Amino acid sequence: MTVLYPKRYLTAVLVAVITLHYLLSITYDNYGRISSFTNISERIRTNEEPTEAPSIPDLNRLQYTNASGESANATFVLLARNSDLAGVINSMQSAEDRFNRFYNYPWVLLNEEPFTEEFKSRVSVLTRAPISFGQIPKEHWYQPEWIDEDRAREGRQKMMAKQIIYGGSVPYRNMCRFNSGFFFRHELLQPYRYYWRVEPDVRFFCDLDYDPFLYMQKHDKVYSFTISLFEWEPTIPSLWRTVKEFITEYPHYVENHNAMDFLSNDGGRTYNLCHFWSNFEIADMDFWRSEAYIAFFEYLELKGGFYYERWGDAPVHSIAAALFARRDQIHFFRDIGYRHDPFQHCPSGEQHTQNRCACDSKDTFGQNTSLPPVPLVKLTSSPLDYTPNSCLAKFEKLFG
Ligand SMILES: Nc1nc2c(ncn2[C@@H]2O[C@H](COP(=O)(O)OP(=O)(O)O)[C@@H](O)[C@H]2O)c(=O)[nH]1
Ligand SMILES: [Mg+2]
Numbered sequence: 001m002t003v004l005y006p007k008r009y010l011t012a013v014l015v016a017v018i019t020l021h022y023l024l025s026i027t028y029d030n031y032g033r034i035s036s037f038t039n040i041s042e043r044i045r046t047n048e049e050p051t052e053a054p055s056i057p058d059l060n061r062l063q064y065t066n067a068s069g070e071s072a073n074a075t076f077v078l079l080a081r082n083s084d085l086a087g088v089i090n091s092m093q094s095a096e097d098r099f100n101r102f103y104n105y106p107w108v109l110l111n112e113e114p115f116t117e118e119f120k121s122r123v124s125v126l127t128r129a130p131i132s133f134g135q136i137p138k139e140h141w142y143q144p145e146w147i148d149e150d151r152a153r154e155g156r157q158k159m160m161a162k163q164i165i166y167g168g169s170v171p172y173r174n175m176c177r178f179n180s181g182f183f184f185r186h187e188l189l190q191p192y193r194y195y196w197r198v199e200p201d202v203r204f205f206c207d208l209d210y211d212p213f214l215y216m217q218k219h220d221k222v223y224s225f226t227i228s229l230f231e232w233e234p235t236i237p238s239l240w241r242t243v244k245e246f247i248t249e250y251p252h253y254v255e256n257h258n259a260m261d262f263l264s265n266d267g268g269r270t271y272n273l274c275h276f277w278s279n280f281e282i283a284d285m286d287f288w289r290s291e292a293y294i295a296f297f298e299y300l301e302l303k304g305g306f307y308y309e310r311w312g313d314a315p316v317h318s319i320a321a322a323l324f325a326r327r328d329q330i331h332f333f334r335d336i337g338y339r340h341d342p343f344q345h346c347p348s349g350e351q352h353t354q355n356r357c358a359c360d361s362k363d364t365f366g367q368n369t370s371l372p373p374v375p376l377v378k379l380t381s382s383p384l385d386y387t388p389n390s391c392l393a394k395f396e397k398l399f400g
Pocket of ligand 1: 081084171200
């Protein structure tokens, strides 16, 4: 019996512990780091210093979170021009510093023109993760031949007269159409399921101490956002009518537990203009690749609204997510502090402190929910005239 041989028992346990420690150290990088003697002694030293305030977050904490070695089939995706270099560097640095240097998800950068050697070398130094640069096929980017250019030009001129932002821009329309219906078909994105969309000159304010891709996967989420607001109605005059036609023709694509109530205050008769701001997205490309979404996009495409009007990928993605996914598959990343001019989302309370958020909790879009959700009426080219009014309250009321 073991009790009778305490020494032999102790030796056996000791050998087992050392073997296990050795095996874990060579198998998991992070385990090695966490349990290395220098690390342990440093932590003991920190514990011995009573002057350190207990509320200061543990800066090494992030290194430990991915110790399981588990990761999702996911990538960052960033669409940019060569002239966006400085902004791309800002955004990538922010995403790497706050999250990805501990997770090393790959980066895919896309452009309708070849990226310059300078662009590639300047951004490649920002990450230790794999990075690839892709060119977008012409048919995924440029205005299709069958679009009636006279009608498209007329549409642009009308919008310019109303001073609608990007109203006269064809490249902006190419970009919206590409983000709506093509990015997930790019060959560099084929290996991946989840993506995190990043744009030039965005900022991530807080540490992220868990893997949002795994979160999406484990909780069966397909679409997520940090900011939601109202669309500029004159950019999408006939979009909702088209959506309703699609639903009538293809009712079987509409999910039973959909989020129509986020989009409409009258059961679908009219669109309330609420959408998720798609310059930030963590989402499931299999959703965009699904039969329902492809059918939806093709339907919109044939109406020509990406060029005759200025349909944005934000309302297109949002409407699709709200109608073809279950409402509980849409997620609000409350803990991701994020800025894309001129709006930002800043977490508060414990999330703000623990994740070392470099933003003011009071300065967060969606806080000012006392304003009634009245869609924009006055239109100018200045985004500051955009009604500072968020759809977040509506989302939270519906989604709990
Ligand atoms: N390659 C390329 N990227 C573009 C073009 N226009 C916009 N983008 C990218 O598309 C995204 C949205 O454009 P942005 O100018 O930020 O629009 P905004 O955020 O709506 O003001 C960003 O990632 C841009 O870098 C273009 O003509 N070519
Ligand atoms: Mg942008």
